[in-house]
Amino acid sequence: MNEYRGLADIISTVEFNHTGELLATGDKGGRVVIFQREQESKNQVHRRGEYNVYSTFQSHEPEFDYLKSLEIEEKINKIRWLPQQNAAYFLLSTNDKTVKLWKVSERDKRPEGYNLKDEEGRLRDPATITTLRVPVLRPMDLMVEATPRRVFANAHTYHINSISVNSDYETYMSADDLRINLWNFEITNQSFNIVDIKPANMEELTEVITAAEFHPHHCNTFVYSSSKGTIRLCDMRASALCDRHTKFFEEPEDPSNRSFFSEIISSISDVKFSHSGRYIMTRDYLTVKVWDLNMENRPIETYQVHDYLRSKLCSLYENDCIFDKFECVWNGSDSVIMTGSYNNFFRMFDRNTKRDVTLEASRENSKPRAILKPRKVCVGGKRRKDEISVDSLDFSKKILHTAWHPSENIIAVAATNNLYIFQDKVN
Amino acid sequence: MFARGLKRKSAEDAEDADGGGAGVPAAPSYTLQRQSLLDMSLVKLQLCHMLVEPNLCRSVLIANTVRQIQEEMTQDGTWRVVAPQAAGRAPLDRLVSTEILCRSGREQEGEGDGPLPDPAPGQAPRRPQSSPWGLDGSREGRGGFQKSLDHIFETLENKTPGSVEELFSDVDSSYYDLDAVLTGMVGGTPSGPGLPAFAPAAAAPPSSTCRSDLGELEHAVEILVET
Numbered sequence: 041m042n043e044y045r046g047l048a049d050i051i052s053t054v055e056f057n058h059t060g061e062l063l064a065t066g067d068k069g070g071r072v073v074i075f076q077r078e079q080e081s082k083n084q085v086h087r088r089g090e091y092n093v094y095s096t097f098q099s100h101e102p103e104f105d106y107l108k109s110l111e112i113e114e115k116i117n118k119i120r121w122l123p124q125q126n127a128a129y130f131l132l133s134t135n136d137k138t139v140k141l142w143k144v145s146e147r148d149k150r151p152e153g154y155n156l157k158d159e160e161g162r163l164r165d166p167a168t169i170t171t172l173r174v175p176v177l178r179p180m181d182l183m184v185e186a187t188p189r190r191v192f193a194n195a196h197t198y199h200i201n202s203i204s205v206n207s208d209y210e211t212y213m214s215a216d217d218l219r220i221n222l223w224n225f226e227i228t229n230q231s232f233n234i235v236d237i238k239p240a241n242m243e244e245l246t247e248v249i250t251a252a253e254f255h256p257h258h259c260n261t262f263v264y265s266s267s268k269g270t271i272r273l274c275d276m277r278a279s280a281l282c283d284r285h286t287k288f289f290e291e292p293e294d295p296s297n298r299s300f301f302s303e304i305i306s307s308i309s310d311v312k313f314s315h316s317g318r319y320i321m322t323r324d325y326l327t328v329k330v331w332d333l334n335m336e337n338r339p340i341e342t343y344q345v346h347d348y349l350r351s352k353l354c355s356l357y358e359n360d361c362i363f364d365k366f367e368c369v370w371n372g373s374d375s376v377i378m379t380g381s382y383n384n385f386f387r388m389f390d391r392n393t394k395r396d397v398t399l400e401a402s403r404e405n406s407k408p409r410a411i412l413k414p415r416k417v418c419v420g421g422k423r424r425k426d427e428i429s430v431d432s433l434d435f436s437k438k439i440l441h442t443a444w445h446p447s448e449n450i451i452a453v454a455a456t457n458n459l460y461i462f463q464d465k466v467n
Numbered sequence: 468m469f470a471r472g473l474k475r476k477s478a479e480d481a482e483d484a485d486g487g488g489a490g491v492p493a494a495p496s497y498t499l500q501r502q503s504l505l506d507m508s509l510v511k512l513q514l515c516h517m518l519v520e521p522n523l524c525r526s527v528l529i530a531n532t533v534r535q536i537q538e539e540m541t542q543d544g545t546w547r548v549v550a551p552q553a554a555g556r557a558p559l560d561r562l563v564s565t566e567i568l569c570r571s572g573r574e575q576e577g578e579g580d581g582p583l584p585d586p587a588p589g590q591a592p593r594r595p596q597s598s599p600w601g602l603d604g605s606r607e608g609r610g611g612f613q614k615s616l617d618h619i620f621e622t623l624e625n626k627t628p629g630s631v632e633e634l635f636s637d638v639d640s641s642y643y644d645l646d647a648v649l650t651g652m653v654g655g656t657p658s659g660p661g662l663p664a665f666a667p668a669a670a671a672p673p674s675s676t677c678r679s680d681l682g683e684l685e686h687a688v689e690i691l692v693e694t
Contacts, residue, residue: 217523
């Protein structure tokens with residue numbers, strides 16, 4: 041079963057909330073669109089579990105930094121949900137510079153019967169009021185409102201690439217190219233710097249932070265990845281400034297594969313803890329790797345996403361595709377991992393069976409409720425029917441952002457400005 | 468696979484390198500591939516000034532690639548170094564052209580030397596007194612290429628759009644940039660003040676892929692024009 045939505049702008053982030061009931065997307069125009077899953081209904085079995093638009097709001101606007109004569113893009117880099125604690129939903133959304141906390145709440149009643157105002161809201165002349173009444177709440181059409189509750193600004197000189205909510209639900213972190221800051225949700229005018237890799241001389245800069253995430257259960261632990269393919273695990277109890285890592289994950293370089301592009305393709309574009317908290321997954325340009333937190337010298341699993349690109353690295357460097365930042369996600373049970381590729385392909389790897397599949401998110405190849413057909417890329421030699429040759433791949437169609445429902449086999453795939461939602465057929 | 472417009476040239480050069488024996492063009496040699504990669508990287512670093520906000524990660528990765536190439540070329544001695552007799556006149560060009568690369572950073576630093584005259588096409592040497600640094604090395608010297616890299620990073624924090632247009636308004640000055648940067652690269656470590664920054668740090672015999680060849684210069688310009 042699958043469906044798609046056409047959105048006006050390029051989707052830049054996708055995220056399910058903790059129950060999977062809501063799915064949020066952020067786009068290049070600074071908008072957030074939230075989808076809600078329809079409740080199961082006996083009358084409309086075929087519509088069970090479909091996602092419909094729940095709320096749309098403008099999260100960030102373009103800004104201009106007058107000091108540097110630079111425009112600050114309104115593009116939403118990341119959205120992270122807070123766990124639900126009352127009737128309202130809360131999420132963090134961020135662009136390059138500013139993080140905002142949004143409250144999304146429903147209103148289905150409104151007060152009627154004011155004394156000083158009439159039904160249209162116009163003030164009544166007090167002299168005409170002869171009786172008093174108590175306003176009552178009457179049902180109204182459901183309205184979903186999003187209000188900004190906090191704005192966390194002016195704490196990042198460089199571009200924010202990650203935000204992560206801590207398991208204590210009181211703090212979160214925001215990471216840019218060179219620094220990571222810790223925030224308390226209640227305090228917007230200050231943050232605590234916990235990682236700073238900016239060298240005294242910018243001339244000596246050779247490495248940047250590419251992603252960061254809190255451990256799902258240990259509120260003192262977080263990881264951050266770098267452009268040199270390393271991951272550092274830090275413990276905030278050890279010291280205030282976590283410049284010294286507790287663990288350092290790096291795979292030794294394969295000398296036979298060394299080229300001028302080795303460092304670029306080793307740059308990690310995403311890092312994610314498993315739901316269990318025992319593993320981390322990293323995505324670099326050609327592979328996805330799973331690391332055991334207890335083994336720092338190499339990953340326990342490596343999956344080739346599109347190794348056929350290895351011989352094309354020079355072209356991909358020329359057209360800048362080599363700098364594309366793909367994300368990766370775990371399924372709810374940590375048994376399957378998923379990541380995107382080019383030509384609107386995305387890949388899933390089953391860690392237990394070691395089987396993998398390539399699927400395509402495109403309108404031409406999928407109709408609603410049709411089953412996705414596995415795709416295959418042919419590297420050389422004879423191309424079979426249905427296979428695509430490497431040179432025919434469309435590198436402008438890249439799937440950078442995907443999300444997996446926390447407990448069910450429902451995935452959301454962002455293909456440029458279209459969102460695809462795929463579900464396991466359940467009979 | 469490589470930069471557009473490069474293939475034919477590479478084949479011709481490869482043919483020349485092989486002594487013109489083969490009638491069929493050979494695959495581009497490793498040296499040429501490496502050179503074109505270097506050129507591409509330098510152009511990318513310059514282009515990044517034009518973005519709304521440069522992507523720091525991308526710039527760092529490209530700069531690291533350039534450093535790698537430079538290190539390797541220094542090690543195997545293909546790094547052409549400025550000959551001493553040319554130091555009298557040519558380095559002024561290079562001072563000027565490196566200055567173009569660095570201009571936006573300098574403006575932010577509030578240099579009191581006043582604006583540099585715009586580089587005019589084909590106008591090679593500058594009058595000494597118009598050089599912002601003078602010949603006495605009043606400006607703290609740094610390796611020419613290292614300086615360019617430094618300023619690229621500083622410029623990422625202090626971008627001024629106006630200077631960027633001047634960077635690209637003149638193809639010939641762009642040639643100066645590439646050539647100056649390439650020939651000015653010596654080991655990447657800061658050396659003495661002013662001119663010595665461009666002096667050879669390691670003696671290396673000029674290789675056969677000498678960049679003073681006009682054809683190669685045109686080729687560099689070609690890359691810039693195409694991008």
